[in-house]
Amino acid sequence: MLTLFWGMLFSETTFVSAGNNGVRVISSSPEETILQFDVSRFDQTQVTIDGQKWHHIYLEKEGITQDKGEPALPVFNRSIIIPNTALMRFDIYDAVFQDMQLTIAPSKGVITRDINPATVPYTFSQTYANDRFYPENIVSLSDPYIMRDFRGITVRTMPFAYNPVTGTLRVFTSYKIRVFSDGVDTINIMPGSRDSISRAFQPIYENHFVNYSQYRYTPVSDSFGKLLVICHTNYMTDILPYVNWKKQRGIETELVNFTTVGTTAAQLQTYIQNRYNTDNTITYVQLVGDAPQIPTLSSGGGGADPMFALVAGGDNYPDIFIGRFSAETSAQVTAQINKAIVYERDLNVIDTWLKNALGIASAEGGGSQGDNGESDIQHMNIIRTRLMTYGYTSVDQVYDPGASAATVTTNVNAGRGIINYVGHGSDTSWVTTGFSSANATNLTNGRKTPVIMDVACVNGNFVSITCFAEAWLRNANGGAVTMYASTINQSWNSPMRGQDEFNELLTNVSAFGGRKYTAGGLYYNAACRMMDVYGNTTGSDGVNMYRTWTIFGDASLSVRTTTPLAMNVNHPANISIGQNTVSVSTGVANTLVGITYNNTLYGKGYTDGSGNTAINLVNAPQTAITYTITATALDRITYVGSIQQVPSAGTYLNVSSVAYSDSNNNLPEYNETGRYSVTIQNIGNATASDITATISTSASGITFTDNTESIASLAAGASVTRTNAFAFGTANNIPDQLSVPMTITMVSGADNWTHNFSQVFNAPALALGSVIIQDPLGNNNGRLDPGETVTVLISLANNGGAASPAGNGYLTCSTPGITVNTGTAAFTTLSSAGGTNLSFNITASSGMSVGMVVSLQFNATAGAYTANKTENVTVGLILEDFETGNFNSYPWVFGGSLPWTVTNTGAYQGTYVAKSGTITHSQTSYMETTRILSSAGQISFWYKVSSETSYDYLRFYIDGVQQNQWSGTVGWTQATYAVTAGTRTFRWLYYKDGSVNTGDDCAWVDYIVFPASTAPNVYNPPQNLAATSSHAVVNLTWQAPASGTPTVYKVFRNSTLLTTVTGLTYQDLAVTNGTTYSYHVKAVYSGGESDASNTVNATPASNPPQNLAAVAGITVVNLTWQAATGRGEEERASRDDDRAISGYRVYRNGSSIGTTNSSTLSYSDTNVVNETTYAYHVTTLYSNPAGESAASNSVQATPTAQTALEAILGTGTTVNSTTVSSPVNIYYRYRHGQMVYTRAELIASGVFGPLNITQLGFYV
Known part of the structure; x- marks a missing residue:
C-alpha cells in the first residue's frame, strides 16, 4: 500500500487498487441499468478523541454519512432514469474487497452554520460495541421520483464497511449493481409519456441522470419553456418592462395579477400546480413582491419558495424554476428588473469585469467537518482553481482571519462576475468580513452586478425582515443581479456540495455542445446534486436545504461567464x-x-x-x-x-420616422413646447392622394396645438418629410420618465393607416439624502448636544431627466426643546443628476436629556416638484460606558450560568467596564438590552477577549442572530453593525466549551454607542411570590421588582383582581378550608403595569398539633405536643385577634376528655387504671370562624403499678481535685447540694422520663 500526502488538505491518500475512482454506466435500457463502481484510492485525516487516534475517510467529490455517533463512511449516490410505472429492484455482483486495520471516527451529525464544528464533541453510538460490519447492507434504492419529464430513482451505495470491535475497514474496490424492473409500482408513477422535453431542463437531466444519454428520446424536439410572472397588484405596471423584454428575447411570458390567484401561500401553490397540470410547458415562475405581498410556504421555520417547484410527483426534486423579485415598493421592483434587463441586453466588449470573481471563506471547518473533509478555505481554493482554469482572469481570496467589509466593497465596486461565499451568516450580513445589508445598499458598482452563490445561515430570511439578499438585489445603483440564499440556518456540509456543483456547471461544457445557462438552471441543478449526495427523502438534510435555498432575482436570467463577443446576425430587412x-x-x-x-x-x-x-x-x-x-x-x-x-400590392402608408425638437435642448421635457417632424412613406405599389395625417394621445399633461398635416400625393415607393408637422405643450407637473402613447392616423380616400409610438418625457425628480450635523461653536463632535446651536445640512439631488426650477428647502421640528432658528434654505436650478446641500440652523435646549430622539422634517419644493424626508437624530450619544459603576443606566437583562459584572479594572476608557461572569466549562454568561429604533442606524462597541482560541468565544447577537464571535487574545477593538428600524435586542454572550482554561477566561465590553432609539417601557414584575396557608387564611409574601418603583401592587386570586396593596405582603382571610386557590401579583407603575409574577397555589386548612407523645406513670398518663402551625400569635392580623388558635382538645379512645388554652401544650390524664392501654389524639381549636382541626398523630400508653424503690440523684455541683503527697497520691471527687428522690415521688410530682443512676461512688 502506497501512501501520499496532500499538503493542501493535510490528508493522506491510500491506494487500494489500480485505476480511478468512479461510477460508469455499463448498459442502460428501459428494463434495466447496470452500473460499475470502482474505488482505487481514498483520503484519510487523523483526529484525536479522548487521547486515542481515529480517522475520517473520504472519496473525492462523493458524499459521507451524517448519522450522529455512527461511523462516518463515504457514499456513492447516483440517479438513473427508470420506466414510468415500473417497480425497481437491484442485484449486486462481481464484488471485490480488501480488509485493513483503520479506526474510523464517528460522525458529529448534521451541524448548521451558526455553530463552529470545533465546539461539537464526538459521541459513539451502540454500533461501536457491536462485533459486526457497519453497514450490513451497502446498497439501497430511494423511492422513485419525478423530475418534470422523467421518472428517476437514486442508487445509494457505501463502498466501505467497518467493524468497530476489530477495527477492520472493508473497502469494496470493484462491484456492479443491476437496477431492473420487476412488476408495477404505485409510487410517483407517470401514466403517460412525452414526445419532447423542456430545453431549459436539459442541463439538469444531463448532470443529474447518469444514464440520460442512453435513455433520452431520439430524436428530441425540445420544447420552449414558458415564463409565468405572478405579480402583486401594486407592481403590475412596474413589471411590464421585464415581461416585455422576456418576450422580446423569445420567451413566452404571461403576466398574472396575484389578486386572481388568492391571498395565501397554499392558494398560490394550488394555482401553480393547476397551471402546470394544464400546461406543462411552464418552466419558470417569477414572483414579484415581498412575503407580505406574495406569501411563501414554510419549511424548517423559514420561507420555502422552492416548494412551489414540486409539481410533478410526490418527490423533492424541482420540476420548474422559482425566482422572486422581493420588493415592497415600485422603486425596488424597477431596480431589480432594470439590472436583469441590462445584464442580458446591454453588456458588451467593455465589460471585462465579467471575467473576475470573488471568493469569501471563513477560517472554520476541515478535519472531520466539511464536504469532502474540506475547511471553508480549502473548499474555496478548489473553486478558485476551477474558475481560473476555465478562464477567469482573477478570483479574489477574501478569507478569515482578516477579511473585511471594506475589501468586499472595493472589489465589488470594481466589478465581479461571480461571488462565492462560504461561512457564517446572519439575517443582515456575512459574518466573515462583517459585510452587512447597509454595505450592500451602499454599493456603487452600477451595471457590474454579480451572480452570487451563497452558503451561509439565514442570509435569505426574507419573511420576517429585510434580509441580506434583499439588500443586494434592491440596490438600484449596483448590488447583485441574482443571489441564491437560504432562509434558515444552513447545514455545514451539504450546501458546500451544491456550491461545488454550481461552479462546475458554470465552467464545464456539455457533451451536447454549447449549453444554455440560466440562474435557475445553475442554482437548482446544484441543489439536485446536493440532494443526490445528502438525501432526497423528506426530512433528509439535502431536502431541508433545497426547500429553503431561495433564488432572489430572475430565475430565467442568462448567466455570463466572460466578456461577451459579437455575433454575425443575418436576416431579411x-x-x-x-x-x-x-x-x-x-x-x-x-x-x-x-x-x-x-x-x-x-x-x-x-x-x-x-x-x-x-x-x-x-x-x-x-x-x-x-x-x-x-x-x-x-x-x-x-x-x-x-x-x-x-404589403405586396396597393397603396400603403407608413411612418418611417418621428423626430422631436424644441427651442431648448431638443429633449422632450416638462413645461415646454415641443414639435414632431415626421417622414411618411408609401410602401405600396400605387400612388396615394389627398393624405391627411393626424396625431393624438390619450395621456394627460400633453396638449396639441397643431395636430394635423396634409400631403397632396405620394407616389409608390416615395417618402416625404414634414418638418415641425405637429406641435404640443407639456404640463409643468408631469412625472419624470412619463411614457406617453402617441398615434398618427393617415387617411387617403377610403383607406386609413395608423402608426403607434411612445415618447418618454423628462422632468425633475427631487430626493433628499443624508444629514450632517456641524457644531463648530459647540464641542465640534458632529452631534447635536444639549445647549448647542448647530448647522444641519441635508443633501438634495435631482434624480430626474430634466433640470429643476429654483426652489426652497424647509425644516420643521415639533420635538420639545428644539428651536429652529433658520428653517428655510433657497437653492438654484438643479441640473439632471445634479445636487446641492440645504443648510439650516437649530438649537437644542440645555435641559434636553441625552439620548432623546429628535424628529426633523425636511421638505424641498421646486415649482410643482417636491421631496419630503423625516430624519431622526439623537441629542448627545446614547452611550453605555458603565461609569455609574453599575448596570442601572439601561434596562439590562442577564442570563446564563452567572451574570456579567461591572469592574473597575482594565476599562477601554474611564474607570469601569462590563466583564463576563466567572463561569466554568460548558457554561455561558450573557447581558442584553432592548432598544426601539424609529429608523435604521448602527450600534458600535469596544470589546476585549482573553480565552482559549477557537473554543471559548465572546459572541454578539442582534435579535437572537449571531453577528460575530471572537476568541483567543484580542486587545481592545471596536465593532460596528448596521441595525434596521424596529424593536431590536442586543446580546453579548461569553461561551466556554467543555474543557481547558486559557488566559483570563472572560470577555470585556465597554463604550457601547446605541443608534438613535428609545428604551422600551420596562415594567418589571414582583419577584419570588410565596404562599403559606392555615385555617381559613392564606398569607402571601413577595419581593420588590428587580428595578423600578411601583406605586401599588395588584393581588389576583384565581386570575381575578382581589385587592391593591402598597406593601410586600397580603393576608387573604376570605378563603374556605380545603379549597385550592391560585395567586399572582402585578406591580403598578405610573406609566403602566407589569406582567404577572410567578403563580403560587395554596390550600387553607385547620392544622392539627404535631408530634404528640405520651408517658405513662402510676395511675397517670402525661401527654405533650408541639403547637399547630399557622394562626399563631405571630401570624394574627391586628383586626382579627379572635381568629387565632383558641386551644387544644384532648381525646382518649376517641372521646374528648378535656381542653387546654392555646399556650398550654401538655395534659395529664389521671382518670386511668393501671395496666390498661389507652389511645390518645389531640385537635386544634379555632374561633371566628369556629373550627377544629383533624386529629394529630395517635399515641398509646399503659399506666403501671408501683415497682421497687429506686433512689434518684438530683442535680448538684461536681468538683474534681487531686492531692499529691508522696508516697501516697489521693484523687477524690465529691458532690454536694444533691437531692435524692424515689421514682414514685417524682411521678407524683409530675416529673417523668428516663430516671437512671448508673453509678455513685468515691475514689481515693
Missing part, C-alpha cells in the same frame, strides 16, 4: 405581409431568436449547430409593421434589429 417564415443565421449554436411587435411574441427559435434557424411567425398581423428581432446566446453580445413587413 423586409418581408411581405403573409410571409410566415423568416430565416436567421447568427454563426453561433443555441442562439435564442425572438421576433416581436408591440410587445407580442410572434416567432421564436434556437439556432442549430451551424447557427441557423427558420422561425415560423404565428398569428402575425396582416398589416405593414416593423418587427423587432432579438438574438441572445451564452457570453455573446445581444443583437437587436428590425424587419419591416410590407
